[in-house]
Every structure is written in C-alpha cells, then in structure tokens.
Amino acid sequence: MASWTPPRWLRPVVFVACLIPAAWVVAAIASDYFNGTRLLGSNPIKEAEHFTGRWVLRFLAITLAVTPVRQTLGWNWLQKYRRMLGLFAFFYATLHLSIYFILDLELVWGDLWADIVKRPYITIGMLAFVLLVPLAVTSTAKMVKRLGGKRWAALHRTIYLIVVLGTIHFWMAVKRDITLPLTFALIFAVLLGYRVVKARQRRSSSSARTPAPSPGTAR
Amino acid sequence: MLIKKPADIKSSEITPESLYYDRRDFLKTAGLLGLGAAAFGCVESGNAATQQEKDVLTPLEDVTTYNNFYEFGTDKSDPAENAKGFKTKPWTVKVEGMVAKPASYSVEDFIKPSKLQEHVYRHRCVEGWSMVIPWMGFPMSELINRVQPLSSAKYIEFQTLHDPKQMPGQRSPVLNWPYTEGLRLDEAMHPLALFGVGIYGKELLPQNGAPLRTIIPWKYGFKATKSIVRIRFTDKQPRTAWNDAAPNEYGFFANVNPQVDHPRWSQATERRIGEFRKRPTLMFNGYADQVGRLYTSLDLRRNY
Numbered sequence: 001m002a003s004w005t006p007p008r009w010l011r012p013v014v015f016v017a018c019l020i021p022a023a024w025v026v027a028a029i030a031s032d033y034f035n036g037t038r039l040l041g042s043n044p045i046k047e048a049e050h051f052t053g054r055w056v057l058r059f060l061a062i063t064l065a066v067t068p069v070r071q072t073l074g075w076n077w078l079q080k081y082r083r084m085l086g087l088f089a090f091f092y093a094t095l096h097l098s099i100y101f102i103l104d105l106e107l108v109w110g111d112l113w114a115d116i117v118k119r120p121y122i123t124i125g126m127l128a129f130v131l132l133v134p135l136a137v138t139s140t141a142k143m144v145k146r147l148g149g150k151r152w153a154a155l156h157r158t159i160y161l162i163v164v165l166g167t168i169h170f171w172m173a174v175k176r177d178i179t180l181p182l183t184f185a186l187i188f189a190v191l192l193g194y195r196v197v198k199a200r201q202r203r204s205s206s207s208a209r210t211p212a213p214s215p216g217t218a219r
Numbered sequence: 220m221l222i223k224k225p226a227d228i229k230s231s232e233i234t235p236e237s238l239y240y241d242r243r244d245f246l247k248t249a250g251l252l253g254l255g256a257a258a259f260g261c262v263e264s265g266n267a268a269t270q271q272e273k274d275v276l277t278p279l280e281d282v283t284t285y286n287n288f289y290e291f292g293t294d295k296s297d298p299a300e301n302a303k304g305f306k307t308k309p310w311t312v313k314v315e316g317m318v319a320k321p322a323s324y325s326v327e328d329f330i331k332p333s334k335l336q337e338h339v340y341r342h343r344c345v346e347g348w349s350m351v352i353p354w355m356g357f358p359m360s361e362l363i364n365r366v367q368p369l370s371s372a373k374y375i376e377f378q379t380l381h382d383p384k385q386m387p388g389q390r391s392p393v394l395n396w397p398y399t400e401g402l403r404l405d406e407a408m409h410p411l412a413l414f415g416v417g418i419y420g421k422e423l424l425p426q427n428g429a430p431l432r433t434i435i436p437w438k439y440g441f442k443a444t445k446s447i448v449r450i451r452f453t454d455k456q457p458r459t460a461w462n463d464a465a466p467n468e469y470g471f472f473a474n475v476n477p478q479v480d481h482p483r484w485s486q487a488t489e490r491r492i493g494e495f496r497k498r499p500t501l502m503f504n505g506y507a508d509q510v511g512r513l514y515t516s517l518d519l520r521r522n523y
Contacts, residue, residue, distance in 0.1 A: 033495055041296065042285035042492045043348055106497060111485070119483050172483070175346070176393050176464060177293035 006077050014081060018088045021055050022095055029103070045103045052096040057170065057184050059089035060163050064191040071198075083139050086159075090136040093129050121172035128165035131158050160195075163188045272498045274341060277350035279419050281492045286426045287344065288445055289393055290379065290386035301387055302425035307446075310430050316376075316451035319367035326430045330416055332365065333357035337420070338413060338434070343475045343504045345439035349489045354434055355417025360408045368404065368452045376401040376457035377433055377444035394460045400444040401457030401471070402435065403513075411436055411509055437503040437510045439473045470523040474514065475504035479523050 025048050028039035040047040063085040070078045105111045115122040135156055137143070144152045167188055171181035288298040291305075310326040335355050343349045363375070381397035383389040389396045406412060413434040416423060423429035428445025435442050441461050451457075461469035468482055477487045477500040488497040503510050 038280070042281040043295070043490065045490065045495065046348070103495070114485065118480070121483060175293075176289070 125169035298426035305425035317372035340436035356415040372452035378449035
C-alpha cells in the first residue's frame with residue numbers, strides 16, 4: 001500500500017471539495033443580502049463568521065493529521081497534499097478575517113484597532129493569523145530551497161503555536177457552551193501529543209545508540 | 220390610559236396588515252383561555268422624528284427561530300427545535316417572600332385581572348443584535364400592587380421552571396439552574412416593565428418564554444425571565460444566572476448602554492436582525508426619557 005499512487009484526478013477533486021464550504025458561504029451571504037433569503041438564518045454575518053472560523057480549525061486539524069496518518073498507516077502519498085491543505089487553512093482564515101472586518105466592522109479601522117487592543121480573544125486570533133502569513137508565503141518549493149530544509153521546518157513548526165492560539169481564540173469567543181472548543185482542543189492535543197511522543201522516542205533511541213558524529217549531520 | 224408616553228415606535232406605522240387577522244386569532248385564543256375581553260390598545264406614539272433610524276417590526280420567523288433560551292439548548296435555533304411540545308398547561312405561578320398576599324396562581328388567574336395590551340418594544344441582546352417585537356402583556360406594577368409587597372421588600376426575583384425532562388439544556392450545567400433574575404422594586408414598578416403573555420397578537424410560543432415571561436425593554440435581553448414559575452419579594456439583591464456565570468461580563472443592572480462595553484465587544488452599535496448594516500445603540504435602548512430617572516444616583520459604569 002505504501003507505494004500506492006493516487007489517480008491523477010484526485011488532486012483537482014480534493015481541491016474543489018475544499019472550496020465548497022467557502023463557495024457556499026459566499027453565495028449564501030450574497031443571496032441573503034440581495035434576495036432576502038435566509039440561508040444563513042436570522043443573523044447571517046455572525047453565522048458566516050462562525051462558519052468560516054470552524055473551517056479554519058478543521059483545516060488546521062486536517063493538515064496536522066497528515067503526518068501522523070502517513071506514518072502510522074504508511075500512506076506516503078498523503079504528504080503531497082499537506083501544502084494544499086495548509087494553504088486552505090490560511091485561505092479560510094483570510095475569509096474569516098475578511099468577513100469580520102468588511103461585513104461585521106464595516107471597514108472601520110478604528111474599530112479593528114480597538115478590538116485588537118481591548119479584546120484579548122481578538123488579539124489572540126489576530127496573532128494567530130499574522131503568524132500564518134509567513135507560513136503561507138514560504139509554502140512554495142522555491143522558498144523551501146531558499147530557506148534550507150532545516151530553517152524552513154523550524155519556521156513551520158510555528159503551526160503548533162498557531163493551533164493553540166486558534167483554539168484559545170475560539171474558546172474565549174463562545175459565551176458559555178464550550179463543547180465545540182473543547183472538542184477542537186482535544187483533537188489538537190492528540191495531534192500535538194503524537195509529535196511530542198515521536199520526538200521523545202527519537203531522542204531516547206538516538207541517545208541509547210550514543211551516536212558517533214556522522215559527517216552529514218555535523219554542524 | 221395608564222401609559223402616557225411610553226414608546227416612540229408608532230405601532231400603526233409598523234404593524235403589518237396581516238397582523239389584524241392574527242389579532243382576531245388571538246382574541247379567539249384568549250377567549251378560549253378564559254382571559255376575558257382583551258383590549259388591544261396600541262401604544263401611543265411619542266415623537267417619531269427623534270428616532271435616528273426607522274424601527275420596523277422584526278419578522279415573526281426571526282422572533283421565533285433566533286432565540287437565546289439555554290434551557291432548550293445553546294444554539295439560537297435550539298429553542299424552536301427543542302421546545303416543541305413543551306407543556307404550558309396546567310401552569311402554576313407562586314408569589315412568595317416579603318408580600319402581604321403570597322399566593323399560588325394558575326397562570327390564567329395570574330393574567331385575568333389585567334387588561335392585555337400590545338406593546339411594541341425594541342429588544343437588544345447583550346450579544347449585539349436587536350429586534351422590534353410586538354408583545355402582548357400587562358405592566359408588572361399591576362401584579363405587584365395586587366399582591367402588596369411589604370415595605371421591607373426592595374427587590375423582586377423571578378425564576379424559570381426547572382424541569383430537565385422537558386428542558387434538555389438543564390441537563391448540563393451551562394448555567395446555575397433554575398434561571399433566576401431580579402429587579403429593584405422601583406424598576407419593576409416602572410410602567411414599561413411588563414409581564415408578557417403574547418407576541419404578534421398570538422399566545423407566546425415556548426421558545427419565547429410561554430406561558431409567562433418578563434419584558435424589560437431598556438435592559439439587555441438576558442434580564443428577562445422566561446417560563447416563570449416563581450416570583451419572590453426580598454430585601455436582598457437576588458443572585459442572577461448570568462451574573463453568577465460571568466460576573467465581570469454580566470452585571471445585575473444590565474441596562475442597555477452604548478458607552479459601557481462588554482469586555483469582549485463594543486456595545487456602541489448593534490445589528491438589527493434583518494439588516495446588514497449596524498446602527499448606533501441608544502442609551503437605555505432608546506427609553507432614556509422614560510427610565511433615566513431610575514438611575515440618577517447610580518454610577519452606570521460600575522453598575523453595568
């Protein structure tokens with residue numbers, strides 16, 4: 001199974017599937033606004049914010065699940081989808097932020113600034129978004145080469161901090177019922193916990209072997 | 220008429236034609252309920268020109284499907300879904316505490332002595348959205364005068380039914396059940412403060428707090444108590460559900476105030492359900508002329 005290669009049509013299909021929630025929410029907002037439909041219920045802007053916010057966390061979870069799934073099931077082909085999935089997390093974060101700033105705050109910069117300065121859950125959410133930007137920018141093969149694999153990987157480990165911030169942002173934003181933020185927190189705990197365990201295993205196995213400095217890894 | 224200049228929404232301007240038919244239905248229902256002849260005197264209008272933006276009745280569909288009623292679930296759509304089949308008959312309301320005539324009423328007897336009237340009020344949720352709702356009800360003061368609170372009574376406390384079998388939200392400790400709210404007695408005596416029994420000319424639906432709820436239009440929505448079973452007069456400020464849950468976010472007074480932000484969002488503006496653009500929030504939800512005098516000696520920033 002490890003050598004299985006996905007059919008060529010899979011990539012465009014996954015790409016389009018990832019776009020469906022975004023296409024739906026944009027169409028629904030437009031329809032609710034122009035046609036007076038109720039696709040997003042009584043408070044469409046709030047609903048669109050929550051809807052896109054949940055998709056950011058879902059895509060972050062899916063992206064972080066790639067490595068554990070690949071390693072435990074041997075689905076190495078999944079690796080080729082990781083960048084696209086991560087970029088979709090960024091795409092949904094951008095959409096989430098745009099709906100908040102354009103439709104909810106009505107493009108008032110003063111209100112945006114006041115929210116960032118005064119409201120910790122916005123501060124944290126905005127920080128998470130800002131930290132996502134360099135990851136999106138350096139997602140190309142060219143940038144990996146320019147930065148060098150090690151530095152690139154170190155930079156992209158920011159994603160662990162970003163999911164923690166994103167979950168805190170969600171947790172603080174809900175009024176009282178923490179079921180969903182708690183669910184995301186547990187999912188991320190498993191995904192991050194997997195990495196902690198792996199890192200421990202690597203360290204203990206390497207120290208057990210008392211590695212001789214190999215020329216390739218010496219710095 | 221008891222209310223001289225109660226609201227600035229001219230109900231004749233905003234009551235849709237279809238409502239007249241609904242009113243007839245309500246008359247029939249009210250008759251069946253034994254409410255007696257309900258009088259539908261519309262609220263007299265104040266000066267509509269002072270209104271910065273037009274107030275239009277929020278469609279019934281929004282009023283009955285976009286609800287915060289955590290007893291039936293925390294999503295806005297949960298109450299409409301989970302309150303189906305909620306039993307409001309028979310229904311008993313207890314009046315107790317520092318009162319000359321404590322009593323246990325059937326809800327029909329509770330309502331009967333009062334003349335029901337339509338009151339079109341703005342409704343502002345602490346979350347930053349608002350509606351305009353045509354309520355049916357009667358001033359709280361009528362009940363209070365009937366039961367005669369003792370001079371020692373300074374506050375009135377309201378309590379929602381506690382019945383986890385019927386109210387699935389009460390099976391998890393999202394709030395301290397039963398939902399409890401309270402008012403200073405002088406606030407409750409204000410003619411704008413109502414007991415509500417109907418909406419849009421019809422009986423209240425369960426998701427709106429059937430069969431009996433409070434309506435305090437100058438306060439955030441969570442100050443209202445739905446599906447009331449107990450009213451208590453006391454000399455101590457009652458503990459209240461949201462204040463227990465998050466004291467730094469939800470105070471006892473909860474007066475609508477655009478100058479005092481919620482810790483997590485501004486209260487300066489609001490989004491009227493059905494509109495895409497925000498509008499400025501008015502002091503005391505636009506009822507400052509009527510209720511401002513209740514708070515002249517109160518620091519509203521500290522007593523949010």
